[in-house]
Amino acid sequence: MAAPARGRRKPDRARRLAFDALRLVNGDGAYANLVLADLLAERHLEGRDAAFATELVAGTCRWQGTYDAVIVAASGRTLGSLQPAVLDLLRLGAHQVLALRVPSHAAVAAMVDLAAATVGERVTGLANAVLRRVAARDLEGWLDLLGAGLDRRDTLALRTAHPRWVVDALADVLPEDELAPALEADNVNPAVTLVVRPGLAEVGELLAARAEPATWSPFAARWTGSPSALPAVREGRAGVQDEGSQLVAWGLTRASAPAGPWLDLCAGPGGKTALLAGLLGEGDGPVVAVEPSAHRATLVASGLRGHAADRSLVLQADGTRPAWPRATFARVLVDVPCTGLGALRRRPEARWRRADTAVEQLHPLQCALLASALDATAPGGVVGYVTCSPHRRETVDVVTETLAGRDDVTVLPAAGLLPDVPGAALGDFLQLWPHRHGTDAMFAAYLRVGAAAAAGADDPSR
Numbered sequence: 001m002a003a004p005a006r007g008r009r010k011p012d013r014a015r016r017l018a019f020d021a022l023r024l025v026n027g028d029g030a031y032a033n034l035v036l037a038d039l040l041a042e043r044h045l046e047g048r049d050a051a052f053a054t055e056l057v058a059g060t061c062r063w064q065g066t067y068d069a070v071i072v073a074a075s076g077r078t079l080g081s082l083q084p085a086v087l088d089l090l091r092l093g094a095h096q097v098l099a100l101r102v103p104s105h106a107a108v109a110a111m112v113d114l115a116a117a118t119v120g121e122r123v124t125g126l127a128n129a130v131l132r133r134v135a136a137r138d139l140e141g142w143l144d145l146l147g148a149g150l151d152r153r154d155t156l157a158l159r160t161a162h163p164r165w166v167v168d169a170l171a172d173v174l175p176e177d178e179l180a181p182a183l184e185a186d187n188v189n190p191a192v193t194l195v196v197r198p199g200l201a202e203v204g205e206l207l208a209a210r211a212e213p214a215t216w217s218p219f220a221a222r223w224t225g226s227p228s229a230l231p232a233v234r235e236g237r238a239g240v241q242d243e244g245s246q247l248v249a250w251g252l253t254r255a256s257a258p259a260g261p262w263l264d265l266c267a268g269p270g271g272k273t274a275l276l277a278g279l280l281g282e283g284d285g286p287v288v289a290v291e292p293s294a295h296r297a298t299l300v301a302s303g304l305r306g307h308a309a310d311r312s313l314v315l316q317a318d319g320t321r322p323a324w325p326r327a328t329f330a331r332v333l334v335d336v337p338c339t340g341l342g343a344l345r346r347r348p349e350a351r352w353r354r355a356d357t358a359v360e361q362l363h364p365l366q367c368a369l370l371a372s373a374l375d376a377t378a379p380g381g382v383v384g385y386v387t388c389s390p391h392r393r394e395t396v397d398v399v400t401e402t403l404a405g406r407d408d409v410t411v412l413p414a415a416g417l418l419p420d421v422p423g424a425a426l427g428d429f430l431q432l433w434p435h436r437h438g439t440d441a442m443f444a445a446y447l448r449v450g451a452a453a454a455a456g457a458d459d460p461s462r
C-alpha cells in the first residue's frame with residue numbers, strides 16, 4: 001500500500017467497520033446481519049457510531065442494484081472493470097450522498113480517506129471523481145435519468161432496488177396497485193417481535209417489562225432494544241420470532257387431529273419447533289425436529305432448552321429419507337427451504353444473491369419434502385406446508401402438483417383455523433404480506449391426510 005498522502009485523516013470507525021463488513025458480504029458471501037453483529041462486538045462500537053455503521057451496511061446492501069446503476073452512469077465504466085473493493089467504497093459513498101443526510105463534501109472526503117487507508121492512495125482520484133459526479137444529482141434526479149425509457153416493472157425494480165425477477169414474481173400474485181407497496185415494504189426494517197413459549201412464559205410478563213402488544217398472534221409482543229435484556233429471553237422461556245411464523249405454526253395446532261407425536265420436518269434454526277413444543281396437547285408428543293445441518297440442529301436444541309426434555313427430540317437427518325415408519329405423526333410441519341423472498345426486509349443482501357434459477361432448483365426438493373410429510377402423517381392427521389416466500393412456484397404449485405398424485409388428502413381452509421386476519425386468504429391457503437399485515441410474507445397450506453377420519457374437524461377445537 002502506498003504511503004499516506006499528507007493531510008489524509010484516519011478513517012472514522014463507523015465507515016471503516018461498514019467497509020470491512022461489505023467486503024465480507026460481497027467478497028466472501030457472508031450474511032450482512034451476522035457479520036455486522038460480530039464486527040460491532042469485536043470493535044466495541046456503540047451508540048451513534050454503531051447505529052451509523054448499521055445503517056451504512058444495511059442500506060448499502062439493500063440498495064446495491066440501484067447504486068450500481070448510478071455508479072456505472074457516473075463513472076462511465078462497467079461494474080466488472082472496477083476493483084471489487086473500490087466498487088464497495090463507491091456503493092458506501094453513494095448511500096451516504098443519495099440516501100442519508102450526510103453533506104456530500106463530508107461524505108466524499110471521508111470516503112477518499114477510507115479509500116486511501118484501505119485500497120491505497122492510487123484509487124483516491126477515481127473515488128473522488130466518481131463520488132463527486134454521483135453527488136451532482138439527488139436520488140430522485142438519478143432515478144428520473146436512469147428510469148427514462150424503462151417499462152413499469154423495470155422502473156419499479158430501479159426505484160425500489162429489487163432484481164426484475166423478484167418484481168415479476170410479486171406481480172404474478174398481487175393486484176397491480178399493491179406491487180409498489182409490497183416492494184417498498186421490503187426496504188423498511190421490521191420491528192422486533194417476541195414470542196413466548198407457551199407453558200413457560202406469558203405475554204403479560206413481556207408487557208409488564210414494557211413490551212408493546214402485537215397484532216395477530218396470541219404469543220407475541222413487540223420490543224425495542226436488545227431482546228436479551230429480558231429475563232424470559234435469556235432463560236429460553238421466550239424468543240424472537242416474526243408474527244407470521246407464529247401464526248403458521250399455531251394454525252397447524254388448531255385443526256383437530258388424533259393425539260400422538262408431532263414432526264417438524266425442516267426444523268432449523270428452530271423457532272417454530274420451540275413454539276410447537278409449548279403447544280402440545282394432552283396425550284401429544286414428543287415433537288420430533290428434523291434438520292440436516294449440524295449447526296442448525298444445535299440451534300434447534302438450544303431453542304428447546306426451556307422445555308422439559310421429554311417434549312422433543314432433535315434428529316440430524318434428511319427429511320426426504322424418513323428414519324420413521326409411515327403414518328406415525330399426528331401433526332407435521334414442513335417449513336421448506338425456499339428463496340426467502342418473503343423475508344427480504346430482514347436480510348439486506350439477500351435479494352441480490354439469489355437468481356431466479358433458484359426457484360426451479362428448489363421446487364423438486366419442496367415437493368419431495370411435502371410428499372414425505374404426507375407419508376409420515378397418521379390417518380386423520382394434519383400437515384402444515386409452509387414457506388417464507390410468496391412465489392407461486394414455491395407455494396400453490398408445490399401443493400397442487402404434490403396432491404395431484406394422491407386421493408388421500410383434503411385441503412383444510414386456512415381461514416377456519418386462524419382468527420380473522422383480513423386479506424390473508426389465498427383460496428383455501430394463507431398468504432401473509434409485510435405491506436398488508438406487517439409480517440413476513442409467509443404462506444401456509446393445511447392438509448388432512450386419510451379418509452375424512454376426522455371429518456368435521458376443520459374447526460379449531462383446541
Ligand SMILES: C[S@@+](CC[C@H](N)C(=O)[O-])C[C@H]1O[C@@H](n2cnc3c(N)ncnc32)[C@H](O)[C@@H]1O
Pocket residue numbers: 245265266267268269270271272273290291292293296317318319320335336337338388
Ligand atoms: C425455512 S428453514 C426452516 C425454519 C424453521 N422451521 C424455523 O422456524 O426456525 C428450512 C430448513 O430446512 C432445512 N433443510 C434443507 N434441506 C432439508 C431436507 N432435505 N430435509 C429436512 N430439512 C432440510 C434447512 O437446513 C433449513 O434449516
